[in-house]
Amino acid sequence: MGTYKIAVLPGDGIGPEVTTQALRVLERVGARFGHTFQTTQALVGAAAIEAEGDAISDATMALCQESDAILFGAVGGVSRYEGPNSKVQPERALFRLRKELELFANLRPVRPFKALLNASTLKPSILEGTDLLVVRELTGGIYFGKPSEIRQTPHGLEAIDTLLYSEGEIERIVRTAFELARGRTKKKVTSVDKANVLSSSRLWRRVAERVAADYPDITFEHLLVDACAMHLIRRPASFDVIVTENMFGDILTDEASMLAGSMGMLPSASLGTRQTAHGTFGLYEPIHGSAPDIAGQNKANPIASILSLAMLLRHSLSLEAEAQAVERAVEQVIDAGYRTEDLQEAGTTIVGTEEMGRLIAEAV
Amino acid sequence: MGTYKIAVLPGDGIGPEVTTQALRVLERVGARFGHTFQTTQALVGAAAIEAEGDAISDATMALCQESDAILFGAVGGVSRYEGPNSKVQPERALFRLRKELELFANLRPVRPFKALLNASTLKPSILEGTDLLVVRELTGGIYFGKPSEIRQTPHGLEAIDTLLYSEGEIERIVRTAFELARGRTKKKVTSVDKANVLSSSRLWRRVAERVAADYPDITFEHLLVDACAMHLIRRPASFDVIVTENMFGDILTDEASMLAGSMGMLPSASLGTRQTAHGTFGLYEPIHGSAPDIAGQNKANPIASILSLAMLLRHSLSLEAEAQAVERAVEQVIDAGYRTEDLQEAGTTIVGTEEMGRLIAEAV
Numbered sequence: 247m248g249t250y251k252i253a254v255l256p257g258d259g260i261g262p263e264v265t266t267q268a269l270r271v272l273e274r275v276g277a278r279f280g281h282t283f284q285t286t287q288a289l290v291g292a293a294a295i296e297a298e299g300d301a302i303s304d305a306t307m308a309l310c311q312e313s314d315a316i317l318f319g320a321v322g323g324v325s326r327y328e329g330p331n332s333k334v335q336p337e338r339a340l341f342r343l344r345k346e347l348e349l350f351a352n353l354r355p356v357r358p359f360k361a362l363l364n365a366s367t368l369k370p371s372i373l374e375g376t377d378l379l380v381v382r383e384l385t386g387g388i389y390f391g392k393p394s395e396i397r398q399t400p401h402g403l404e405a406i407d408t409l410l411y412s413e414g415e416i417e418r419i420v421r422t423a424f425e426l427a428r429g430r431t432k433k434k435v436t437s438v439d440k441a442n443v444l445s446s447s448r449l450w451r452r453v454a455e456r457v458a459a460d461y462p463d464i465t466f467e468h469l470l471v472d473a474c475a476m477h478l479i480r481r482p483a484s485f486d487v488i489v490t491e492n493m494f495g496d497i498l499t500d501e502a503s504m505l506a507g508s509m510g511m512l513p514s515a516s517l518g519t520r521q522t523a524h525g526t527f528g529l530y531e532p533i534h535g536s537a538p539d540i541a542g543q544n545k546a547n548p549i550a551s552i553l554s555l556a557m558l559l560r561h562s563l564s565l566e567a568e569a570q571a572v573e574r575a576v577e578q579v580i581d582a583g584y585r586t587e588d589l590q591e592a593g594t595t596i597v598g599t600e601e602m603g604r605l606i607a608e609a610v
Numbered sequence: 611m612g613t614y615k616i617a618v619l620p621g622d623g624i625g626p627e628v629t630t631q632a633l634r635v636l637e638r639v640g641a642r643f644g645h646t647f648q649t650t651q652a653l654v655g656a657a658a659i660e661a662e663g664d665a666i667s668d669a670t671m672a673l674c675q676e677s678d679a680i681l682f683g684a685v686g687g688v689s690r691y692e693g694p695n696s697k698v699q700p701e702r703a704l705f706r707l708r709k710e711l712e713l714f715a716n717l718r719p720v721r722p723f724k725a726l727l728n729a730s731t732l733k734p735s736i737l738e739g740t741d742l743l744v745v746r747e748l749t750g751g752i753y754f755g756k757p758s759e760i761r762q763t764p765h766g767l768e769a770i771d772t773l774l775y776s777e778g779e780i781e782r783i784v785r786t787a788f789e790l791a792r793g794r795t796k797k798k799v800t801s802v803d804k805a806n807v808l809s810s811s812r813l814w815r816r817v818a819e820r821v822a823a824d825y826p827d828i829t830f831e832h833l834l835v836d837a838c839a840m841h842l843i844r845r846p847a848s849f850d851v852i853v854t855e856n857m858f859g860d861i862l863t864d865e866a867s868m869l870a871g872s873m874g875m876l877p878s879a880s881l882g883t884r885q886t887a888h889g890t891f892g893l894y895e896p897i898h899g900s901a902p903d904i905a906g907q908n909k910a911n912p913i914a915s916i917l918s919l920a921m922l923l924r925h926s927l928s929l930e931a932e933a934q935a936v937e938r939a940v941e942q943v944i945d946a947g948y949r950t951e952d953l954q955e956a957g958t959t960i961v962g963t964e965e966m967g968r969l970i971a972e973a974v
C-alpha cells in the first residue's frame with residue numbers, strides 16, 4: 247500500500263469525458279486494493295490557451311514533474327486554432343510534455359478482443375492471433391528537427407522541415423523494443439524505416455543491426471514503411487514488436503487501430519528515463535484525438551482511456567495485479583455485449599460513455 | 611493510325627517478366643487497332659549498375675527523353691545493393707527519371723474489381739463502391755531535399771533529411787488533383803497533410819485552400835495523414851481524389867493496394883509537364899516492387915504492369931478506346947476466374963505470369 251501521485255490532464259473535446267470514466271475506474275481500484283491515488287487536474291490544449299495563455303503552463307509542467315505519472319485525455323481539433331496561420335496550437339502541450347519530460351518511448355499495443363473480431367473492417371480470419379506492440383520514437387525526428395518554417399524566397403514561399411536522429415536516440419528506442427520483445431511470446435522485432443530513400447533510415451538500420459546483435463534470442467527483421475503499411479492489414483498476426491521513428495509510428499498506429507475494431511479501444515504509454523519511487527515515469531493517453539464532432543454527447547468510447555490507465559498502473563506504479571484487474575473488467579463488459587456507438591453491431595447493447603465507465607468500474 | 615515511341619525499362623526481379631506480358635498485350639493492341647508501337651528496351655536498376663556502372667545511364671535517359679512514354683518494371687530488392695553502406699542504389703534510376711523528366715504527378719487509381727471484392731483482407735461490404743485516385747507529388751519533399759546525409763558529431767553519428775516544398779510545387783500538384791476530380795463521378799478532393807506538426811504541411815494547406823477556391827464545383831476537405839491511414843480502411847468508398855506529398859503518398863498507396871486484393875493489381879502513371887505529339891509524356895509502372903523472392907518463377911501477377919500499359923495508352927498516347935479495351939480484357943479474364951498466386955481463392959483457376967498475359971492479350 248502507498249500513496250501515488252497522478253497528474254490528470256483531460257484536455258479538449260472528448261478528453262474530459264473519457265478521462266472522467268478512467269478516474270471512476272481508478273477510484274474503484276483504490277477502494278478494492280486499498281491504495282490512495284492522489285490525483286490533481288490541470289488544463290492543457292485549447293482550454294489552457296484560453297485560461298492560461300499557452301497550451302500548457304509552467305505550473306502544469308511542474309505538477310507533472312512532481313507526479314509519478316500523467317493521465318492525459320486529448321488535445322486539438324479546435325477549429326479556431328487549426329488555421330494554417332494560427333500562432334499557438336493546442337498540440338504544443340503534447341510536444342512540450344514529450345520533449346521536456348524525455349518521454350521517448352511510446353508504446354502502443356494492439357490486441358483485438360476476441361468479442362470484437364467481427365467489429366473490424368478486416369476479416370476476422372485475418373485478425374486471429376494478432377497481438378502486436380508498436381514502439382514509436384517520440385522525442386526526435388521530423389517532429390522536433392530545426393529548421394521547421396515557412397519562408398519567403400524570390401520565387402514565392404517555401405517551407406522546410408528537418409528529420410534528425412542521433413545514434414543515441416535510435417539506440418535507446420531500439421533497445422527498448424528488444425527488451426520488451428523478451429517479455430513477449432513471439433519474441434520478434436520488426437524495425438520499420440525507409441532506407442531506400444532516407445539517410446536517417448540508413449543510420450537507423452545500421453544502429454538497429456548493432457543492437458539486434460545483443461539479442462540473439464529475438465528474431466529480427468527490417469521492413470520498409472510502405473510495405474509495413476500494407477502488411478499490417480495483410481498479415482497482422484505475423485508481427486510482434488514493431489519499432490519505428492516518430493512520424494512513421496504516428497501513421498502506422500492509426501492504421502493499426504482498425505485491427506482492434508475502433509480507435510476508441512487503443513491505449514498508449516509514453517515512457518522516459520526517469521524512475522520514480524514506484525516505477526518508470528510516464529504519460530498515458532488514448533491514441534484517439536479530441537473528436538470534437540461527438541464531444542459532450544456522452545457518445546465517446548472511454549475504453550482507450552481506461553486501458554491507458556491500466557498501462558499507467560503497470561508501468562509507472564508497478565501495480566500489475568491492479569492493471570490486469572482493469573483489463574479483465576474491460577474484457578468482461580465487452581464479452582457481456584456492451585458497446586459504445588463506435589462499435590455498433592447486431593446483437594450488442596449500445597451504451598453511453600458514462601454507462602460504459604460505470605460498468606467497467608463495477609466489474610473491477 | 612501513327613507511330614508511337616515507347617522506352618521499355620524492365621529492371622530487376624519480377625520487373626522483366628511482368629513487362630514482357632504487358633508488351634505482349636501491347637502487340638495485340640497494335641494488331642487489333644492498326645498501330646505501330648516502336649519499343650526500345652534498356653537497362654535500369656541493379657542490372658544497369660552491373661552492366662553500365664550506374665542505376666541508369668545517360669544514354670538510357672536520352673532514350674527516355676526522345677520517347678512518347680516509358681514503360682517501367684521494377685527496381686531494387688537486390689540484397690548486395692541494400693546494405694546501409696551501399697554506394698549506388700538501384701532506386702536511383704527511379705529518382706533520376708522522376709526528377710530529371712519532371713514527372714511530378716503520380717496517379718495511383720484504386721478501383722477493386724467486383725470479382726475480387728472477396729480477395730481482399732477487408733470485408734467486401736466495406737469495399738463496395740470504392741473508386742479512388744491517389745495523386746502523389748513525386749519530385750519534391752523529403753525524397754529530394756538537401757541536406758540528406760549521415761555525419762559525425764562530437765557525440766557520435768547523426769543523420770539528417772530535409773522536407774522541402776515551394777508554393778509552386780504544391781500548387782501544380784493540387785491543381786492536377788482538382789482537374790482530375792472534375793472528370794470523375796464523386797467530384798471530391800481530400801488533401802492529406804500533417805499540419806499539426808509540419809511547417810511544410812501548413813504551407814500545403816494554405817496553397818490547397820487557395821487552389822480549391824478556383825473549383826467551387828468540387829467538394830474539398832483536409833485530412834491528417836494519420837487519420838487518412840485509418841479512414842482508408844474504415845470507409846474507403848468515401849474517398850474520391852486524394853492529393854498528398856511524396857512520402858505520405860508512398861505509404862498510403864501501398865496500404866490502399868490491399869483494397870484491390872493485391873498489390874499485383876495496381877498500376878500507376880507519373881506525368882510531367884511535357885506534351886508530346888500524342889499526349890502528356892509519362893512513366894508507367896506497377897506500384898509493386900521487384901519481389902525478388904518470386905522472381906523468375908512465373909508466379910508474379912502481370913496485371914499491374916498491363917493496367918499501367920492501359921494508363922500509358924490513355925495519358926501519353928491519347929488512345930482511350932485502346933486503353934479501355936485493355937482494361938476490359940483484364941476484367942474479362944478475372945471474371946472468368948483466372949488468378950495468379952497472389953489472389954488465390956476457392957473456385958478460381960491459378961495460372962502463371964505467362965498464361966495470365968496470354969489470356970489477357972487474347973481477350974483484347
Ligand SMILES: CC(C)[C@H](C(=O)O)[C@@H](O)C(=O)O
Pocket residue numbers: 321322337340496533806807836
Ligand atoms: C496530436 C498529434 C500531434 C499527435 C502526433 O502526431 O503525435 C497524435 O496524432 C498522436 O499520435 O499522439
Ligand SMILES: CC(C)[C@H](C(=O)O)[C@@H](O)C(=O)O
Pocket residue numbers: 442443472685686701704860897
Ligand atoms: C522504390 C521506392 C524508392 C519507391 C518510392 O518510395 O517512391 C516505391 O516505393 C514507389 O512507391 O514507387
